[in-house]
Each structure stands twice: as C-alpha cells, then as structure tokens.
Amino acid sequence: MTQMTMSSSQRLWYQQPAANWEEALPIGNGRMGGMVFGGVHEERIDLNEDTLWSGFVRDTNNYDAIRHLSRVRDLVDKRHYKEAEELVERHMLGPWNECYLPLGSLHIQHLEHQGTASTYERSLNVKTGISSTVFSLLGDTFNREVFVSAPEQCMVVSYSSSRSEGIPISVKLESQLKYHIVQQSGNSTTLFLAGRCPSHVEPNYIEDHPQPIIYEEGKGLRFVVGMKVLLDNGTVKWSEQGDALEIRNADRFTFLLTAISDYSEIHTEGYNRELDLEAICVERLEAASLLSYDELKNRHLVDFEALSSRVELFLEKNECSALPTDQRLHAVQQGAEDPDLAALYMHYGRYLLISSSRPGSQPANLQGLWSREIRAPWGSNWTTNINIQMNYWHAETSNLRECHMPLFDWTERLAQKGKRTALIHYGSKGWAAHHNVDIWMDSSPAGGQAVWAFWPMAGAWLCAHLWEHYAFHQDDAYLLQKAFPIMKGAAEFYLDWLILDSDTGRFITSPSTSPENKFLTPEGEPCAISKASTLDLILIRELFTNCMTAIEILNQDHELGQELQRVLRNLQPLQIGNDGRLQEWMEPHVEHEPGHRHLSHLYGLYPGAGIQFDRDEELTKAIRASLEYRLEHGGGRTGWSCAWGMALWARLRDGEEAHENWLALLQSSTFLNLFDGHPYMIDTRIDYSRSIFQIDGNLGTAAAIVEMLVQSHADEIHLLPALPAAWSEGQVRGLRARGGCTVDMSWQDGKVTDIRLVSEHGGSYWVRTAVALNIGASVIQSLRVHEDYRYEIRLQAEEQLFLKAMS
Structure with a gap:
C-alpha cells in the first residue's frame, strides 16, 4: 500500500x-x-x-388481545381503518416498558x-x-x-x-x-x-x-x-x-x-x-x-x-483539522470544509460500539451505555423498529464482530420470551416481539398508540443481523447452533401471521403498521392501522429467503423450506404509485407526514439487499423518488434519519447526496462531544433547540461512511461506490466484505490507486472498481460493467493480494 x-x-x-x-x-x-x-x-x-x-420480571402479555384479532382483520379488510385502530389500542396493547x-x-x-x-x-x-x-x-x-x-x-x-x-x-x-x-x-x-x-x-x-x-x-x-x-x-x-x-x-x-x-x-x-x-x-x-x-x-x-486498531480511515486534513473538536464542528456548521472530521466521526462510532457492547454485556441501548436521567427519553430502552438495529449496522463492515455478539445473545433470550407472546396474543407458533423491549425481555406490545406499539415485526428485523454475521464469516457451526434456531422460530410465526387478502388472493399481513408513520383515511383522519405495509413484506421476504438458504446449507428442515417457498411465490408484491414513488403501504394511502423521519419502506435497498441498484432498476428509481420526496418535505433531518439517508444515497451510488446528509447531521443533530442529537418532538412538531441524545445516529453514520467506501451486498466487493468530491483523497485499512474478506485501499482524485485483499477462509470474489487494475495470476477473469471494471479473484485462506491501478 x-x-x-x-x-x-x-x-x-x-x-x-x-x-x-x-x-x-x-x-x-x-x-x-x-x-x-x-x-x-x-x-x-x-x-x-x-x-x-427499573422494574422486575412480570407477565406483560395481554390475554384479551387474541379475542379481538379476527374482528380487527375484518375491519381492515372492509377498510374501516380508524375503527380497527381504536380496537387495537383499546384491547391489544400492553403496559409501558421499564x-x-x-x-x-x-x-x-x-x-x-x-x-x-x-x-x-x-x-x-x-x-x-x-x-x-x-x-x-x-x-x-x-x-x-x-x-x-x-x-x-x-x-x-x-x-x-x-x-x-x-x-x-x-x-x-x-x-x-x-x-x-x-x-x-x-x-x-x-x-x-x-x-x-x-x-x-x-x-x-x-x-x-x-x-x-x-x-x-x-x-x-x-x-x-x-x-x-x-x-x-x-x-x-x-x-x-x-x-x-x-x-x-x-x-x-x-x-x-x-x-x-x-x-x-x-x-x-x-x-x-x-x-x-x-x-x-x-x-x-x-x-x-x-x-x-x-x-x-x-x-x-x-x-x-x-x-x-483494526480499522483506520485517512481523509485529507486542512486548517480545520488542527482546531479543537467543538471549533471544528462550529466551522463546518458555518460552511467550512473538513473532510478529516468524517474520519474522526467514523472512528468515534467504532469507539462507541466497542465501549458499549462487548461479549458478555447487554447490547447497546438507545443511548448506548450512557444515560443520566431516571426517566430517560423513551426509557433509553431497546427500540426494535430501527434503533437497536442501526446500532449494529457497522459491526461487521467495520470489523467489530465481537461487539455484535451481545445483540445475538439478547435476541436469543427475547425469542424465548416471545414464544408466549406469539401464542397468547396471536395463537401462533414460533416467537414474536414488538417495537420496545426492556431488560425483562417484554416481547408484548407496549402501551400507548398503535402507530408505534403495534408492530410484531421485530423478530424478522433482528434475524437479519443473525444472517449478516453468517454472510461475513460463513461459520456453519454458528448458523446451526445459534442463528438458524432463532430464524426458524421467527419464520414459523410469520407463516401463521400471514393471511390471504380477499381482494388479491395474495399473502399479506393484517393488521399492519409502518413504524411510527400514519396515513390519512378517506375521511381525512390520521391512522396507522392498515394492511401489508411495505416494510412487513420486505422483512418477511428477506427472512424466508435467508431461512431457505440456511436450510440448504445445513441440509435440514426441508419441509419448512418448501412451505416458505410456497408462501413466497404468492406473497403480495411491492407497489409503485402513480407518481413513481415506492408506496409505504399496499394501498396508495396519502401520508399524514410527507416528511416523516422513518424511511421504513426503503429498507429493501438499505440495510436490506433485496433491492439492488444494477438488478432492480424500476424499484431503485421508485426508492430514489421516495427518498427525494421525503427529504423535500423536511424528512431525514433527525440524527439517525440522516444516517439512514446517507446509507440509502450510498446504495444509490450518489456520494454527493450522501455527503449533503452528512453535513445536515452536523448542522442540526450533533452535540459538542459529537453525540448524536434527536430533536425534541411533540406530535409532529420539532424543536431543534431541545435535542436529546440517541446513539443510533452516531453508529448509523459510521456504517453509512463505510458504505460510501466499500459495498459487498450484491455478490461483489464494490470499491468507492459513493465517494463524494470532498473526500477525493484518502486511505482506509481493515474494512470487511461479505465472504470473509478484509479490504485496504488508497485513492487519489476519487480513483482507487492501491488495493490489498485478505481472505479469511479462501474463495472467489468479484471486485469492482472505476479504474482498470494491473492484474496477476489470482485474477480468473475480468469484464466491463457500465463504466466499471469487474475482476474475479480467487484467494486461499489467509492469502493476501496486492493490486494497483493502471497508470
């Protein structure tokens, strides 16, 4: 290098x-x-x-909930959404978390x-x-x-x-x-x-x-x-x-x-x-x-x-780099350029995960490890409709596999408690969990409003992390003993949870919500309960697909695999509206908040990989239109939402838009110690002067920065897929790609100059760059894709390969 x-x-x-x-x-x-x-x-x-x-172990399950499920589904089917929501909130929720x-x-x-x-x-x-x-x-x-x-x-x-x-x-x-x-x-x-x-x-x-x-x-x-x-x-x-x-x-x-x-x-x-x-x-x-x-x-x-020390990112330094951190932040907020601040922020994100999530500890919560109030905002608990997952988005890509383990152990405990919730609330097999969890593993819906509390999809999203760990390390013993039993239980629940839609004959979820967002009913009332939110469908498709792959790898549970495949064939497809945007719900509801902070319906592009830039052109365009619309209406400006937007723009290969989101995060959602700030909210009103610390924005932004430099979700290692002009010169060491490959590289003028690859287990890798490489015996074949070059490289276990760009 x-x-x-x-x-x-x-x-x-x-x-x-x-x-x-x-x-x-x-x-x-x-x-x-x-x-x-x-x-x-x-x-x-x-x-x-x-x-x-606070608190102690108690049974938070609502034994009355199951009596009302059929009636709620009937109301949803008849499009009496508000009446269904009122019934859910009256009879199907539980107590507050601790x-x-x-x-x-x-x-x-x-x-x-x-x-x-x-x-x-x-x-x-x-x-x-x-x-x-x-x-x-x-x-x-x-x-x-x-x-x-x-x-x-x-x-x-x-x-x-x-x-x-x-x-x-x-x-x-x-x-x-x-x-x-x-x-x-x-x-x-x-x-x-x-x-x-x-x-x-x-x-x-x-x-x-x-x-x-x-x-x-x-x-x-x-x-x-x-x-x-x-x-x-x-x-x-x-x-x-x-x-x-x-x-x-x-x-x-x-x-x-x-x-x-x-x-x-x-x-x-x-x-x-x-x-x-x-x-x-x-x-x-x-x-x-x-x-x-x-x-x-x-x-x-x-x-x-x-x-x-496993990962180091170097970006260009200038006069701002020598300033105290608070002065650097103020300078950027006043319009100064400071590429090196992004490197510091990425290192800080890794530091915060190392410091708040180690083997044997609890996983990082809404504030990581650090909280000062008895009544912390949202209880500083584990919020599973985005926040705890975002905490771990960079665990694998930034080479911190050990720090991912507390999440897996925690999910395993939650799955055990969730078996009773699945049975008592829904009469289902497997396990279910909802949007908020405390240390007592309360898998039932929390108290409050259906818009956040009624969301039995946590299991599917958490299982995505179990699978991600396998994708990076390909440890069959881990898959057999740890990941697949949890994934299987979640899949069994969703097989029972899905029903056939009376209009389309397709499998859908009902009642369904899209996390913390509402639509307007035909009568103009804000409502959360509908059927088949886009996130529901994406998460279930992803879980079932990963389970089917695991079944083939482990050579077991083939009957379950056949059932999953049968349901997948008839699962409700995603919908693109007349305006070209990806719909957030199965039906073309009008959003109550066009600039809502959650970007749930865009999950398939990131953190998921079910929708890919080169393969799914129509859906990718619809996601871009949805993201642009949400940002134009004021969305994506809370800290963690900026992080999600950055990662989505990175998957859309738009480094400049990703960089704009990065600057927005520094502008309105960053404290002087670089903690992420979530603006104070009452209903839909935001007061940016009264921000609250949430660690997910720190950790999610670290993941997004990595995603701008290296992506490996599409069966290739794509180098510098979304590099902004402001980071035109740099070097990174120690990032991880799926398949067990470590990536080091340098770049100048926005183009890769040097590459070092190390394979953990050995195998073949497709490497994609914007420049031609001097290739050696390890390269099996090369080809052009659009304006890029793709090289198939075969490495032995622990083998290192050095490549340089052609001059």
Whole structure:
C-alpha cells in the first residue's frame, strides 16, 4: 500500500471543561460506563452499569388481545381503518416498558487551590479508550487519566501533579436512586455506595406531565458501587460527615471503581438475592489493586486496541483539522470544509460500539451505555423498529464482530420470551416481539398508540443481523447452533401471521403498521392501522429467503423450506404509485407526514439487499423518488434519519447526496462531544433547540461512511461506490466484505490507486472498481460493467493480494 502523509484522526479534544452532560466525554468497557466532565476544581464522572433497570420480571402479555384479532382483520379488510385502530389500542396493547437507569456520580473536589487554569486541555483518544485532562494552575501541572478496563472490570482514575504539597482532595459517590454509604470497618481507603432501583418508572416519552417513580418493598434490583484509593504517598481518611474520603499530601494516586447489580438472566425472578454484591466488588478491587497503574493501563490498551486498531480511515486534513473538536464542528456548521472530521466521526462510532457492547454485556441501548436521567427519553430502552438495529449496522463492515455478539445473545433470550407472546396474543407458533423491549425481555406490545406499539415485526428485523454475521464469516457451526434456531422460530410465526387478502388472493399481513408513520383515511383522519405495509413484506421476504438458504446449507428442515417457498411465490408484491414513488403501504394511502423521519419502506435497498441498484432498476428509481420526496418535505433531518439517508444515497451510488446528509447531521443533530442529537418532538412538531441524545445516529453514520467506501451486498466487493468530491483523497485499512474478506485501499482524485485483499477462509470474489487494475495470476477473469471494471479473484485462506491501478 502506498503510505499517505496524513495521520489518522482519532482524538476529540477541547480547551475548556464540559459545561453540561452533552459536552462530557464517554468511556466504557461494554458493561460499565462513565461521562467525564474534566473540571478544574471539581471533576465529575457520571456512572452507568448496563443491567441497572427499573422494574422486575412480570407477565406483560395481554390475554384479551387474541379475542379481538379476527374482528380487527375484518375491519381492515372492509377498510374501516380508524375503527380497527381504536380496537387495537383499546384491547391489544400492553403496559409501558421499564427504564434504563443512571448508576450515580463520582465527585472529586479539590480542597484548597482556586484560581483560573493558565493552560487547559481535555481529550478522548478513541483508539486507546482513555480520557485525559491536563491543566496548569498557579504554576503547577495537573494530569488526570480515566478509562474503564474490561480485563479488570473496573474504572481507573489516575491523578498526578507537580505540586510539591500534593493534591488535597475529597472524593465521594452519589446517586439519584435510593442509596446509602457503606464504610468497611477499619478501612479508610475503600467506600461503597449500596442502593436499590425503583420497581416501576413510567418512561418519559417526551411528554410534559409528571410520571411516577415507584419503590416497593422487596422489589427492584439491588446494586453496589465500590471504590478503592491507591496512594503512592500521602494520607487518606474519612470526612467528618462520613460520606467521603479525603486525601492529602499525595502527588499521585489512583481510584478504582467497580459496580454490580443482582440482575440475573437465569433466575425466573430476574434477580439473585443470594449474591453478596459488596464481596464481589471487593474481589474485583483487590485483584486490580495488585497491579500498578502502568500495568492496569497497559492491560487495558492491549484489550481495547485489539478492536479499535483494526480499522483506520485517512481523509485529507486542512486548517480545520488542527482546531479543537467543538471549533471544528462550529466551522463546518458555518460552511467550512473538513473532510478529516468524517474520519474522526467514523472512528468515534467504532469507539462507541466497542465501549458499549462487548461479549458478555447487554447490547447497546438507545443511548448506548450512557444515560443520566431516571426517566430517560423513551426509557433509553431497546427500540426494535430501527434503533437497536442501526446500532449494529457497522459491526461487521467495520470489523467489530465481537461487539455484535451481545445483540445475538439478547435476541436469543427475547425469542424465548416471545414464544408466549406469539401464542397468547396471536395463537401462533414460533416467537414474536414488538417495537420496545426492556431488560425483562417484554416481547408484548407496549402501551400507548398503535402507530408505534403495534408492530410484531421485530423478530424478522433482528434475524437479519443473525444472517449478516453468517454472510461475513460463513461459520456453519454458528448458523446451526445459534442463528438458524432463532430464524426458524421467527419464520414459523410469520407463516401463521400471514393471511390471504380477499381482494388479491395474495399473502399479506393484517393488521399492519409502518413504524411510527400514519396515513390519512378517506375521511381525512390520521391512522396507522392498515394492511401489508411495505416494510412487513420486505422483512418477511428477506427472512424466508435467508431461512431457505440456511436450510440448504445445513441440509435440514426441508419441509419448512418448501412451505416458505410456497408462501413466497404468492406473497403480495411491492407497489409503485402513480407518481413513481415506492408506496409505504399496499394501498396508495396519502401520508399524514410527507416528511416523516422513518424511511421504513426503503429498507429493501438499505440495510436490506433485496433491492439492488444494477438488478432492480424500476424499484431503485421508485426508492430514489421516495427518498427525494421525503427529504423535500423536511424528512431525514433527525440524527439517525440522516444516517439512514446517507446509507440509502450510498446504495444509490450518489456520494454527493450522501455527503449533503452528512453535513445536515452536523448542522442540526450533533452535540459538542459529537453525540448524536434527536430533536425534541411533540406530535409532529420539532424543536431543534431541545435535542436529546440517541446513539443510533452516531453508529448509523459510521456504517453509512463505510458504505460510501466499500459495498459487498450484491455478490461483489464494490470499491468507492459513493465517494463524494470532498473526500477525493484518502486511505482506509481493515474494512470487511461479505465472504470473509478484509479490504485496504488508497485513492487519489476519487480513483482507487492501491488495493490489498485478505481472505479469511479462501474463495472467489468479484471486485469492482472505476479504474482498470494491473492484474496477476489470482485474477480468473475480468469484464466491463457500465463504466466499471469487474475482476474475479480467487484467494486461499489467509492469502493476501496486492493490486494497483493502471497508470
């Protein structure tokens, strides 16, 4: 590979402390997270632990729902949509989900020195996973480093100073939840915060009215946070109030923090009251305290960089690249060009997934791992009609297969709970889940309105991720033991869920919704319930097709395969309206919100692959028309919707439009710490000044950036399919293509110059470029497709192949 002179952009940095939570810097090890503020006189680190949720295991299934299904279907068939919707909302939904909760805060207060820092810098290195704060005060230099270690399952906070008298500080733990401080007898270096989660929190679905937070005796998870102080010198003692530790005359010291709840996946109650949480914390803290700070840091770096360093993206740097991150963002918002900011954003997206989703952890939720409110927006739960899936769109393409595993384990647990929901709600085999899920795996519809709550399609979309993992790695044991049993159960449900339409004689879904969107009935009323939304049909076709392929690979369940094929032959086809747009519903309903943020009916182009640019010309044109219409009417401007739009434009091979969506995301949906912002919404009104953090926009945008550089969904590895002019020079290393191939490449003037391919298992690959390549013995054949060149390349397992563009 030709070495470029530019360096990789993998650091966020600022010249002032965080003024609020949305400016703090996130750290995490998948299970435990922190938001580092970087204050001068007081450091604050907000804490999270991924099993800390309100509530407890309960049966949320609605036993009355099945009695009304036939009547709802009859009303839909007669096109009495509003009456059907009212019946669904009155009789077929369930209770609200529970909420993901904040663990607490670590406060470190400097006891003596005041004044203004003469120099200051705080930063987050997304390659190392370390947040640093360095400042000078009254002639002395102070340095803090913070990271969350996966090997030690501890947060590590290091303080050092050039001050001869040391750093006099007070350190304490607090929580918004009910808690008390525990002192170990005769031990002034360790403190514990022990608390309990509420038994119920009514989630805050962006509504301005009070909601209950309920504690009930004997219910709600228990949790403990443990902290230990390690000193090189100096003294530590309890404060007079007995709720903090005071350290004096130490020029360097380290805090170790760990946390645990009594949540249990294997106990039917959802918790294990036998766990000695304090003892578990002591064990972790004592083990970590046997290591020096340098040893703790090195073990963390080895673990973290094993994931973070797999991929590097280099884009052209300019004068903006040297600015602090907040100033870079402001400059772009004022019209400056900063290609390298896209590289930083992609690295940041990978960093956030590494930090919020590791083997053994819960999957990344609506806010990843980081949440500060007891009533977080939408409960900070797992929303399965786009958001949790978008979190993992780049897991395979950006070379983070391990980070995908928590989603698979979670889906497996959800499928088990979903068997009862399928049977109780619909009298069906297999398993079903709906749009919102909390840690108690409530697979039933949530409370609220049918437009979001009634959507039994989550299983099909989640199964797409199981199949994607197989497509990239071709692990037959994984397919047999993990993926296919879940996929099979979902397919069995949809075989029962589909009915024959009285008008067309085709298989359809009914009642059906298109996630969170409404149409206008002939009477002009907004309504969500209809039949055969386009997304329903695409997801079912994709699931059935993937199951049939799996059946052939595994050579089993052939009768099921035949049934799936029979139904697919008679599944309702997609519809293109008279205006040339892909219809969102089977019938040509008028949208209630022409600029709706969801792009659900365009799934077949991305993240799906059922509709392909070169193969499906008519549908592709209809999707482009639909996307243009939605954007013209104000859609695609919330953060995660920008990300989806970017990826769709990438699949349409329009790099300039994808880049416009990227700039729109920076303009209206990005906080100063580069967190994605979702504008505050009441009904259909959007207030961009009151944005709310959602991590899906960060992770989805990382996926979209990768999609602009490499695509492999159409049985070929397409290099630079949607490169914008602003990124005309660059280099990328470590991206993954389906079939187990790693791709490195460089480009200049928008054209590939160097390519390196590495095959994991060996095989043949079609590689597509806009330029001719100097080819060698590994190329079996080459041909022209439109203006592109396609090369069939055969590689052995672990074989590397280097190719260069012809001069």
